[in-house]
Amino acid sequence: MGTIVIKFGGSSLSTTDKIKNAAKRIIAEKENGKNVVAVVSAMGKTTDQLLTLAGEITDHPAKREMDMLLATGEQVSISLLSMALTEMGAEAVSLTGWQAGIITEKVHNNARIVDVKTDHLEAILQEGKIIVAAGFQGVTEDGEITTLGRGGSDTTAVALAAALKAERCSICTDVTGVFTSDPRYVTEARKLASIGYDEMLELANLGAGVLHPRAVEFAKNHSVSLEVRSSIENEEGTVIEEEASMEKNLIVRGVAFEDNITRMTVFGLKDEISGLPSVFSTLAANQIDVDIIIQSQTDSETNLSFSIKDKDRQEAIDVLEKEKVTIGFDHIECETGLSKVSIVGSGMVSNPGVAAKMFAVLAENGIQSKMVSTSEIKVSVLVDADKMKPAARHLHDAFELGVLEEAASK
Amino acid sequence: MGTIVIKFGGSSLSTTDKIKNAAKRIIAEKENGKNVVAVVSAMGKTTDQLLTLAGEITDHPAKREMDMLLATGEQVSISLLSMALTEMGAEAVSLTGWQAGIITEKVHNNARIVDVKTDHLEAILQEGKIIVAAGFQGVTEDGEITTLGRGGSDTTAVALAAALKAERCSICTDVTGVFTSDPRYVTEARKLASIGYDEMLELANLGAGVLHPRAVEFAKNHSVSLEVRSSIENEEGTVIEEEASMEKNLIVRGVAFEDNITRMTVFGLKDEISGLPSVFSTLAANQIDVDIIIQSQTDSETNLSFSIKDKDRQEAIDVLEKEKVTIGFDHIECETGLSKVSIVGSGMVSNPGVAAKMFAVLAENGIQSKMVSTSEIKVSVLVDADKMKPAARHLHDAFELGVLEEAASK
Numbered sequence: 001m002g003t004i005v006i007k008f009g010g011s012s013l014s015t016t017d018k019i020k021n022a023a024k025r026i027i028a029e030k031e032n033g034k035n036v037v038a039v040v041s042a043m044g045k046t047t048d049q050l051l052t053l054a055g056e057i058t059d060h061p062a063k064r065e066m067d068m069l070l071a072t073g074e075q076v077s078i079s080l081l082s083m084a085l086t087e088m089g090a091e092a093v094s095l096t097g098w099q100a101g102i103i104t105e106k107v108h109n110n111a112r113i114v115d116v117k118t119d120h121l122e123a124i125l126q127e128g129k130i131i132v133a134a135g136f137q138g139v140t141e142d143g144e145i146t147t148l149g150r151g152g153s154d155t156t157a158v159a160l161a162a163a164l165k166a167e168r169c170s171i172c173t174d175v176t177g178v179f180t181s182d183p184r185y186v187t188e189a190r191k192l193a194s195i196g197y198d199e200m201l202e203l204a205n206l207g208a209g210v211l212h213p214r215a216v217e218f219a220k221n222h223s224v225s226l227e228v229r230s231s232i233e234n235e236e237g238t239v240i241e242e243e244a245s246m247e248k249n250l251i252v253r254g255v256a257f258e259d260n261i262t263r264m265t266v267f268g269l270k271d272e273i274s275g276l277p278s279v280f281s282t283l284a285a286n287q288i289d290v291d292i293i294i295q296s297q298t299d300s301e302t303n304l305s306f307s308i309k310d311k312d313r314q315e316a317i318d319v320l321e322k323e324k325v326t327i328g329f330d331h332i333e334c335e336t337g338l339s340k341v342s343i344v345g346s347g348m349v350s351n352p353g354v355a356a357k358m359f360a361v362l363a364e365n366g367i368q369s370k371m372v373s374t375s376e377i378k379v380s381v382l383v384d385a386d387k388m389k390p391a392a393r394h395l396h397d398a399f400e401l402g403v404l405e406e407a408a409s410k
Numbered sequence: 411m412g413t414i415v416i417k418f419g420g421s422s423l424s425t426t427d428k429i430k431n432a433a434k435r436i437i438a439e440k441e442n443g444k445n446v447v448a449v450v451s452a453m454g455k456t457t458d459q460l461l462t463l464a465g466e467i468t469d470h471p472a473k474r475e476m477d478m479l480l481a482t483g484e485q486v487s488i489s490l491l492s493m494a495l496t497e498m499g500a501e502a503v504s505l506t507g508w509q510a511g512i513i514t515e516k517v518h519n520n521a522r523i524v525d526v527k528t529d530h531l532e533a534i535l536q537e538g539k540i541i542v543a544a545g546f547q548g549v550t551e552d553g554e555i556t557t558l559g560r561g562g563s564d565t566t567a568v569a570l571a572a573a574l575k576a577e578r579c580s581i582c583t584d585v586t587g588v589f590t591s592d593p594r595y596v597t598e599a600r601k602l603a604s605i606g607y608d609e610m611l612e613l614a615n616l617g618a619g620v621l622h623p624r625a626v627e628f629a630k631n632h633s634v635s636l637e638v639r640s641s642i643e644n645e646e647g648t649v650i651e652e653e654a655s656m657e658k659n660l661i662v663r664g665v666a667f668e669d670n671i672t673r674m675t676v677f678g679l680k681d682e683i684s685g686l687p688s689v690f691s692t693l694a695a696n697q698i699d700v701d702i703i704i705q706s707q708t709d710s711e712t713n714l715s716f717s718i719k720d721k722d723r724q725e726a727i728d729v730l731e732k733e734k735v736t737i738g739f740d741h742i743e744c745e746t747g748l749s750k751v752s753i754v755g756s757g758m759v760s761n762p763g764v765a766a767k768m769f770a771v772l773a774e775n776g777i778q779s780k781m782v783s784t785s786e787i788k789v790s791v792l793v794d795a796d797k798m799k800p801a802a803r804h805l806h807d808a809f810e811l812g813v814l815e816e817a818a819s820k
Contacts, residue, residue, distance in 0.1 A: 086468070145506075
C-alpha cells in the first residue's frame with residue numbers, strides 16, 4: 001500500500017473548524033487506499049502567544065528553553081487533529097517529534113534533521129492507523145527537544161516522505177498551487193501543473209513564499225515528489241519534481257517580484273583583491289543578506305555595488321563605516337525603495353536570448369534596469385518601485401505565461 | 411549537598427509575574443546551599459483552555475490524545491520558569507516528564523508512577539544547575555505520554571523527592587500551611603507547625619484541599635518529609651511527617667468540614683447478607699463515592715443509610731431503582747443539604763473519651779448529629795447545613811486548638 005505525507009500549516013489549523021476540515025481531507029486520502037502520515041504546524045496564532053509569554057519574562061530567552069516552549073504548539077495541534085479524526089471514525093495516533101523518530105543535530109532553534117527512525121512509524125501504518133506527526137520539532141540523540149527554524153514543518157513533511165519512501169508529499173496551504181506570477185498583481189497569472197525543483201527554489205527565494213526553500217532542497221536531494229495544494233479546495237495543486245518529466249518547451253515558467261530593496265555602492269576600494277571579501281565578510285558577520293553583487297573597475301578605482309533589504313540599510317552602513325580603515329574604501333552611496341523583478345525557468349539555460357528579450361521588453365515600456373543578475377535558470381533586475389507591477393505584467397505577457405500554461409494544463 | 415524539591419501549583423504560576431516570584435523563591439533555596447528541583451503544574455487557566463479546544467472537537471476524546479494535549483500545559487510552565495531563573499542569573503534546565511525519567515504504568519489520564527530514572531537528574535544537579543521538571547506527566551516504558559490525574563503534580567514532586575532522597579519536599583500553594591480549621595469560618599484557627607501523614611490524609615479526604623491525599627500517601631510510604639507553605643509569603647509552613655516526631659499530647663489536631671452532603675436510606679433490604687454488597691457495588695460501578703455507612707436492623711427489616719455528595723443524589727436513586735429487583739429492597743428516602751464536621755488527631759486512638767466529648771459539645775449547643783462515623787484518628791458527624799460553622803467553632807474551642815497550637819509553635 002502506497003504512503004502519502006500531507007502537511008497542514010498553521011493558518012490551515014487556526015480554529016477547531018479548520019482542524020475538522022483538515023481531518024476530512026486526510027480521511028479522503030485514507031479512503032483512497034493510502035497509508036497516510038499527516039504533519040502539522042502549531043495552530044494559527046499559538047506561536048505568537050507563546051513568544052509574548054516568553055517576552056514578558058526575558059528579552060534573551062535561552063535557545064534551549066525557546067525550543068521547549070515552542071514545541072508545545074504542534075503538540076496541541078497533533079492531539080486535536082487526532083481527536084477530530086477519531087471523532088470521524090478513523091483510527092489515528094498523534095506523535096511528537098521525538099516519538100516520530102525525527103533526530104536532529106545538537107542545535108537549538110534552527111536544527112537540521114540528521115535521521116528519521118521509521119520503525120515505530122511503520123508499525124503504526126502496518127496497523128492501518130493514520131499518523132499525525134508534529135512538524136517543526138525533533139530530538140537530539142541525547143534526548144534534547146529541538147526545533148527546525150523557519151519552514152520547519154515543510155521540512156519535517158519532506159523528511160518523513162523521504163524516510164518512508166512515500167509516493168507523494170502534499171503541502172496544504174492557503175493557495176491552490178504555484179502560479180506563473182502573483183495573481184493579485186498579474187491578472188493573467190495561471191496555476192502551473194508542474195514545476196522543477198530548481199525553478200521552485202528560485203521562485204521561493206524570490207519571495208513567492210508558498211514553500212520554504214529548505215524543504216524544496218530537501219525534496220530535491222531525496223527525489224521526493226512534492227505537491228502544493230489548497231487545504232480547503234478540492235482541486236489539483238502544482239507538482240514539484242525533476243525537470244525531466246516536464247514540458248521542455250516552456251522557457252520561462254514564472255515571474256516573481258519583491259520590493260523594499262536598497263542598492264548600496266562602496267566607492268574607491270583601496271585593495272582590489274582583499275576589498276571585496278572584507279566587505280562581504282563584514283556584512284555576513286552581522287547577518288545582513290546580500291543578493292545581487294556587481295563589481296566595476298575604472299582606471300582609477302574599484303567600486304562595489306550590491307543589493308540588500310531596505311530594513312538592513314542603516315546597519316550595513318554602520319558596520320561598514322566602523323571597519324572603514326580595515327576594509328579601505330572612500331565612501332558609500334545608497335538608493336532605497338527599489339524592487340526586484342525576476343523571470344525563472346529551467347529552459348533558459350539553453351536559450352541565450354531570454355535575458356536579451358527581458359531587457360528589450362522592459363526598455364520598450366520605459367522601465368530602467370538598475371542592476372542585473374543572472375543564473376542558469378533566472379534573470380533578475382532591479383527597477384524603481386513604481387515600475388515593479390508594470391514590469392511583472394509586461395514580462396508575463398511577453399513570455400506568454402498565461403497562454404502557455406493554459407495549454408500545458410490540458 | 412542536600413537536595414530539596416519545591417512544587418508550584420497552577421494558581422502560583424497563573425501570570426508571568428507569578429512565575430518570576432516562583433523563580434525568586436527557588437533561587438533563595440539554591441542560595442541556601444541546596445540542590446533544587448522545582449516541579450510545576452500548568453499555568454492557571456491553561457488546562458481549562460485546552461479542555462475547551464478538545465470540547466469543540468469531540469465529546470469523547472481518546473484518553474491517549476487528552477494526555478498528549480494536557481501535557482503541553484506543564485511544558486509551557488517549565489520553559490517559562492526556566493527562562494525566569496536564567497534571567498535572574500541562575501542556571502536552570504527544564505525537563506518534561508519523559509526527560510525527567512518519570513516512568514508510569516500504561517494507563518492514560520490517571521497513571522501511577524512506577525519508577526523514576528534518576529541518572530539524568532543527578533548529572534544535572536552535579537553540574538550545580540536547577541532542575542525545573544514538569545509535574546502531572548510521565549511516560550510509559552514504550553514511550554507513550556501519560557498524565558497522573560488529580561493531584562498529579564503533588565505526586566510528581568513527592569516521587570522525585572523520594573527517588574532523589576531529598577531532605578524535604580515543599581508544596582508551595584495559596585495558603586501558608588495546614589490550619590486547625592478553615593480560618594474563613596473559625597477565626598481562632600491556627601497554623602500547625604507539624605502534622606502526621608495519617609492526620610493529613612484524614613484532613614485532605616475531609617475537604618481541606620491543600621494537598622492531594624495521593625501525594626500524602628506516597629510521601630508516607632516513602633518517608634518523604636513534606637512541607638506545605640505559601641508560594642509568596644516568606645514564612646514557615648506546616649511539616650507533614652511521621653507521628654513519632656510530634657507532640658503526643660495534642661489529642662485533636664484539626665477540625666474539618668464539608669457541605670452539600672446527602673443522607674440516603676435504603677429501607678427493607680430483603681437479603682441481609684447479599685443486600686449490602688449489592689447496593690455498594692451498584693453505586694461503585696457508577697462512580698458514586700460513598701462516605702459514611704450505617705446498617706440498622708430491627709426485628710422486621712434491615713435498613714441501610716449512607717452519605718453521598720448532593721450532586722450524586724439523583725444518579726444514585728436512578729441506578730438503585732433500576733436494580734431494585736436484583737438488590738431487593740422496599741424504598742429509598744433522602745435528606746439533602748447536610749454538612750459533615752470532623753475532628754482529626756492521631757492522639758485519639760488512645761483517648762476513648764474524645765468522641766464522647768465531641769458529642770457532648772454538640773449537644774450542649776443544640777446541634778443534632780444525624781450520622782456518625784469514627785476511625786482511629788477521626789470522628790465525623792453529619793449535621794444540618796446551618797449548624798456546620800457553629801459546630802466547627804465550638805469544637806475548635808472545646809479542644810483548645812487555637813491555644814494549644816500557639817504554645818506548640820513557639
